[in-house]
Amino acid sequence: MAQSDTVDRILDAAEELFAERGFSETSLRMITSKAKVNLAAVNYHFGSKNALIHAVFARFLTPFSATLEKAFDDLEARCDGTPPTLNQTLWALTESAVRMPQRNEKGISIFMRLLGLAYTQSQGHLRKFLEQEYSEPFSRFMRLLKEATPQLSSVDRYWRIQFMLGATAFTMSSSDALRDILQNKLGVETSVQEIAARLVPFLAAGMQAQDTMLIPPPSTKVSVA
Amino acid sequence: MAQSDTVDRILDAAEELFAERGFSETSLRMITSKAKVNLAAVNYHFGSKNALIHAVFARFLTPFSATLEKAFDDLEARCDGTPPTLNQTLWALTESAVRMPQRNEKGISIFMRLLGLAYTQSQGHLRKFLEQEYSEPFSRFMRLLKEATPQLSSVDRYWRIQFMLGATAFTMSSSDALRDILQNKLGVETSVQEIAARLVPFLAAGMQAQDTMLIPPPSTKVSVA
DNA sequence: GGGCCTTTCAAACGTATGTTTGAAACAGAC
DNA sequence: GTCTGTTTCAAACATACGTTTGAAAGGCCC
Numbered sequence: 001m002a003q004s005d006t007v008d009r010i011l012d013a014a015e016e017l018f019a020e021r022g023f024s025e026t027s028l029r030m031i032t033s034k035a036k037v038n039l040a041a042v043n044y045h046f047g048s049k050n051a052l053i054h055a056v057f058a059r060f061l062t063p064f065s066a067t068l069e070k071a072f073d074d075l076e077a078r079c080d081g082t083p084p085t086l087n088q089t090l091w092a093l094t095e096s097a098v099r100m101p102q103r104n105e106k107g108i109s110i111f112m113r114l115l116g117l118a119y120t121q122s123q124g125h126l127r128k129f130l131e132q133e134y135s136e137p138f139s140r141f142m143r144l145l146k147e148a149t150p151q152l153s154s155v156d157r158y159w160r161i162q163f164m165l166g167a168t169a170f171t172m173s174s175s176d177a178l179r180d181i182l183q184n185k186l187g188v189e190t191s192v193q194e195i196a197a198r199l200v201p202f203l204a205a206g207m208q209a210q211d212t213m214l215i216p217p218p219s220t221k222v223s224v225a
Numbered sequence: 226m227a228q229s230d231t232v233d234r235i236l237d238a239a240e241e242l243f244a245e246r247g248f249s250e251t252s253l254r255m256i257t258s259k260a261k262v263n264l265a266a267v268n269y270h271f272g273s274k275n276a277l278i279h280a281v282f283a284r285f286l287t288p289f290s291a292t293l294e295k296a297f298d299d300l301e302a303r304c305d306g307t308p309p310t311l312n313q314t315l316w317a318l319t320e321s322a323v324r325m326p327q328r329n330e331k332g333i334s335i336f337m338r339l340l341g342l343a344y345t346q347s348q349g350h351l352r353k354f355l356e357q358e359y360s361e362p363f364s365r366f367m368r369l370l371k372e373a374t375p376q377l378s379s380v381d382r383y384w385r386i387q388f389m390l391g392a393t394a395f396t397m398s399s400s401d402a403l404r405d406i407l408q409n410k411l412g413v414e415t416s417v418q419e420i421a422a423r424l425v426p427f428l429a430a431g432m433q434a435q436d437t438m439l440i441p442p443p444s445t446k447v448s449v450a
Numbered sequence: 451g452g453g454c455c456t457t458t459c460a461a462a463c464g465t466a467t468g469t470t471t472g473a474a475a476c477a478g479a480c
Numbered sequence: 481g482t483c484t485g486t487t488t489c490a491a492a493c494a495t496a497c498g499t500t501t502g503a504a505a506g507g508c509c510c
Binding site for chain 2: 195
Binding site: 006037038039040041044045 | 457458459460
């Protein structure tokens with residue numbers, strides 16, 4: 001208990017604060033005082049703030065990527081030979097995320113928000129770390145997407161994947177706030193699973209959209225209903 | 226020339242640096258040295274760093290929201306009575322953004338990136354400022370979306386709007402990085418206009434997706450091709 | 451108990467930040 | 481030229497940051 005208690009408390013506090021406020025906006029002093037540990041503990045156990053950021057990501061990304069690999073294995077086994085469909089691939093990913101053992105009820109949205117921040121905040125060291133450590137499941141997901149959308153050009157597919165990533169990371173990362181707004185405005189409760197259930201069809205439809213208009217339509221009279 | 230020269234140089238430098246690095250990661254010293262003005266000039270002319278951030282947004286958001294209002298006016302006039310379609314509404318927004326008079330060739334992507342950052346980086350003061358100053362065109366856009374998708378339930382529409390926002394904000398906020406990756410991987414150049422031209426069909430298709438699966442499909446054998 | 455390694459702690463270090471200051475430079479009006 | 485209001489400038493201010501230090505405390509084997 002002694003050794004890892006401090007480490008885990010730091011990781012818990014850092015994870016939550018990073019997700020709430022971003023990396024540069026979260027100081028070690030905020031983290032250590034939330035974790036109720038000494039300021040020097042972060043540098044003692046992790047070495048630096050950047051290394052702490054990496055550790056926060058590694059703690060959920062390592063088991064997640066294992067789960068995901070297994071889900072992809074199962075999926076490909078079930079399809080023996082023929083490539084999985086887009087919906088199947090997206091659901092495999094979604095289920096792996098949702099079914100992950102969570103440390104607390106906010107687990108999933110923190111997880112998503114951190115991924116979004118990793119992409120958005122231009123922290124060079126983080127991007128390098130993630131690319132080095134988790135390139136394999138990422139490439140595999142990309143390959144599955146490619147096989148599930150052979151009709152798309154590489155460029156179209158690339159951008160549509162970015163759009164999917166954005167819709168997902170953004171929505172999941174702010175899902176607490178969004179759920180609250182919805183609760184207040186329409187009086188509806190929404191679980192993360194339900195958001196995912198709404199998101200996947202949206203993504204699949206967007207991914208399979210027919211027309212990529214490379215020239216904006218004239219602003220005058222044409223309606224593209 | 227004397228007075229506003231310094232002000233504009235500060236705004237130009239700040240705009241570019243904010244878009245490149247984010248708000249907290251950009252110091253006043255970086256801005257003033259890039260603008261070749263004295264450090265104290267920012268506080269003299271704007272009052273504070275936060276006020277400078279607001280000024281950067283106001284400089285492009287005020288003319289943009291005027292352009293947008295006009296575009297919506299035109300659109301509604303052309304449709305006399307019947308509500309504009311989803312595609313028309315999205316294109317009105319996109320065109321207003323793309324056709325805005327730019328200060329330089331990077332104008333549009335800086336503009337987009339800043340909007341993405343505004344949503345992403347949790348700068349409370351910025352969100353408050355934007356809500357106070359630009360709530361009208363935003364509400365109008367929401368109203369048009371509602372009229373263009375009468376088939377959706379309020380809840381579905383709400384979430385799908387969030388998905389659209391996410392895809393847009395996320396893509397735009399990292400669009401430079403994404404363009405670079407694409408350039409290196411596939412050797413393809415991409416303009417902001419082209420990204421927008423790819424994004425709109427994606428969004429429209431997602432928005433109009435038929436099925437909202439409220440229960441995730443069983444992980445065993447069903448394929449939802 | 452004494453020795454040894456790990457962990458905690460309060461304090462300090464050096465650096466960077468946003469902001470303020472007071473004097474200097476400049477402008478235009480009379 | 482001199483006065484007045486505005487703008488620039490170098491310097492300093494107070495504060496916050498990530499990191500380091502050296503001593504104290506704790507656990508564990510013999």
